[in-house]
Amino acid sequence: MPELPEVQTIVSDLSKSLFNKTFSDVIVHDALVLLGPKRKFIQQLAGQTIKKIIRRGKAVVIHLGSREILVVQLMMTGQLIFNADSNRHTRVTFTFLDGGKLLYNDQRRFGRLQIVKNLNEIKYFNILGPEPFSKEFNSLYVQKYFKKSARPIKSLLLDHTFVAGIGNIYACEILFRSGISPKRLTCQISAQEADVIYHQIIDVLEEAIKHRGSSVRNYRDGTGQKGNFNQRLAVYGREGLDCLKCHALIERIAQSSRSTFYCARCQK
DNA sequence: AGGTCGACCTGGCAGC
DNA sequence: TGCTGCCAGGTCGACC
Numbered sequence A: 001m002p003e004l005p006e007v008q009t010i011v012s013d014l015s016k017s018l019f020n021k022t023f024s025d026v027i028v029h030d031a032l033v034l035l036g037p038k039r040k041f042i043q044q045l046a047g048q049t050i051k052k053i054i055r056r057g058k059a060v061v062i063h064l065g066s067r068e069i070l071v072v073q074l075m076m077t078g079q080l081i082f083n084a085d086s087n088r089h090t091r092v093t094f095t096f097l098d099g100g101k102l103l104y105n106d107q108r109r110f111g112r113l114q115i116v117k118n119l120n121e122i123k124y125f126n127i128l129g130p131e132p133f134s135k136e137f138n139s140l141y142v143q144k145y146f147k148k149s150a151r152p153i154k155s156l157l158l159d160h161t162f163v164a165g166i167g168n169i170y171a172c173e174i175l176f177r178s179g180i181s182p183k184r185l186t187c188q189i190s191a192q193e194a195d196v197i198y199h200q201i202i203d204v205l206e207e208a209i210k211h212r213g214s215s216v217r218n219y220r221d222g223t224g225q226k227g228n229f230n231q232r233l234a235v236y237g238r239e240g241l242d243c244l245k246c247h248a249l250i251e252r253i254a255q256s257s258r259s260t261f262y263c264a265r266c267q268k
Numbered sequence B: 001a002g003g004t005c006g007a008c009c010t011g012g013c014a015g016c
Numbered sequence C: 001t002g003c004t005g006c007c008a009g010g011t012c013g014a015c016c
Helices: A005-018 A038-045 A122-127 A141-147 A153-157 A168-178 A191-209
Strands: A023-029 A049-054 A059-064 A067-072 A078-082 A090-096 A101-106 A113-116 A251-255 A257-262
Touching: A005 A049, A005 A059, A005 A078, A005 A191, A023 A038, A038 A113, A067 A078, A141 A153, A141 A191, A153 A168, A168 A191, A168 A257
Parallel strands: none
Antiparallel strands: A023 A090, A049 A059, A059 A067, A067 A113, A078 A101, A090 A101, A251 A257
16 A cells, blocks of 8 residues: 555654553454564563654654564555544554554555564565665666666566665656656666656655655555545556646556556657 | 566455 | 456565
8 A cells, every 4th residue: 555655644643643652552453464473462562662653665663662663564555543443444453551542454454563673683674775865865876776677667666675665656657757668678778867767756755745645545644634645646547548748548557467557658 | 686476365346 | 236357555485
């Protein structure tokens, strides 16, 4: 479900509402979403205080007073919502000493929660590429990375060892705004084009965060509200509709068994 | 070694 | 109404 802008929105919301809250009770309704034993998970959280919540890639990283870390990967349909009513997709209910309540909802149960002492215990964090807003991720890095692989550009944008946080929606939007076909092989993309793509990655993600993410289906922020960026999506989910730039029809193709939406006239 | 594909799950929707 | 098939924002591991 959520990509970088959505997870960032959730993290910003929860940072405000959960800072310094102490767990009083944890109810696991469905242990499938836990990596590790349910009893241990509950014991480790008992009496812990939330000190800091950050995002890394698409993961929510919750630092506890014990120096342990609760990591939540929302995957496709996970939600972390503060002070809402539970529903049939509520998999974990966290209650705090002051009476506040945090729900982990997950329709498809792909998401995973785990507690670790160090993030490098989790493979995901070890192979994850740079954050898009970090210094290491810059135009030169993108140009060099493109040169060394012969994959379609859309497939590389989704590869989190290249850059953290981009998913299917934003990969499509970034390529449309860059005027680059999703089928182009990265090694055939010029330095100038790579620079355009780099800047669109930054711009699209920043704009999406500003609008609190995109709610195509299930996404909700930390307060249970939908995001607003989907009104600005130019290609994603618009198969058969007019291109906003040239009025040709938006097409959908499959790339590595994911849908790619693009305008064949605007994107070369 | 690098890249692709199915599996993991549930449910909404279109078409018949 | 009810059935079938398709589709879905992510990630991992098996495989080529």
